[in-house]
Amino acid sequence: MxxxxxxLAGAKRCLAEKGFAATTARDIVAASGTNLASIxxxxxxxxxxxxxxxxxxxxxxxxxxxxxLRSGTRNNPVDRLEAFLDGVVAALTRDRSTAVASxxxxxxxxxxxxxxxxxxxxxxxxxxxxxxxxxxxxxxEIDERTALQLGSLAxxxxxxxxxxxxxxxxxxxxxxxxxxxxxxxAPLGSAEKD
Numbered sequence: 001m002x003x004x005x006x007x008l009a010g011a012k013r014c015l016a017e018k019g020f021a022a023t024t025a026r027d028i029v030a031a032s033g034t035n036l037a038s039i040x041x042x043x044x045x046x047x048x049x050x051x052x053x054x055x056x057x058x059x060x061x062x063x064x065x066x067x068x069l070r071s072g073t074r075n076n077p078v079d080r081l082e083a084f085l086d087g088v089v090a091a092l093t094r095d096r097s098t099a100v101a102s103x104x105x106x107x108x109x110x111x112x113x114x115x116x117x118x119x120x121x122x123x124x125x126x127x128x129x130x131x132x133x134x135x136x137x138x139x140x141e142i143d144e145r146t147a148l149q150l151g152s153l154a155x156x157x158x159x160x161x162x163x164x165x166x167x168x169x170x171x172x173x174x175x176x177x178x179x180x181x182x183x184x185x186a187p188l189g190s191a192e193k194d
Contacts, residue, residue: 004042006032011053016097020050020104051115054105057098058122061091078179080134081154085175088158092165099162127151 010032014023025046029036043049065087092099109116131151132139142151157178164172 003034003038006034007049008053008056011049012057015053015101020101051118055118055122077134078182082175082179085178089165130154
């Protein structure tokens with residue numbers, strides 16, 4: 001790996017161990033085996049590096065969850081959504097610290113326009129990706145409306161599920177609980193159209 005990749009890996013370790021707010025440039029340098037100047041050269045600032053690391057962590061989770069979902073046999077979209085949500089909880093259980101760091105990043109985004117834009121871009125990409133997973137089609141088959149509607153619904157469920165699981169894992173819903181709620185709503189929606 002080059003210094004850029006070493007810095008990203010070190011920053012991700014620091015986020016997991018110390019959190020977003022408590023990580024210093026020196027912490028990252030120690031974790032990455034690089035030097036302070038390389039942070040400025042590759043990222044411009046420690047904050048920009050941490051922003052990149054948290055976005056990269058989102059992508060790592062997405063890849064892990066997508067792999068788990070593809071390896072299962074789920075026949076319909078709600079079953080695939082359930083598996084996706086259960087994959088989120090499993091990833092959260094294995095790597096709670098990354099989820100905590102992401103919540104800290106959301107709070108920082110209010111006062112850091114660059115981070116807010118990066119997270120918004122990650123959500124934009126994520127909507128299409130998640131919708132494709134749920135519908136079991138290629139991403140290029142997902143139109144803008146489907147990405148906005150289905151992808152946004154799934155990501156909204158993810159955000160709420162992550163927060164509830166972080167705060168109270170014993171009483172947080174499972175992917176199965178949320179999928180059951182959607183299945184229960186489906187007949188109600190059909191009845192209203194009649």
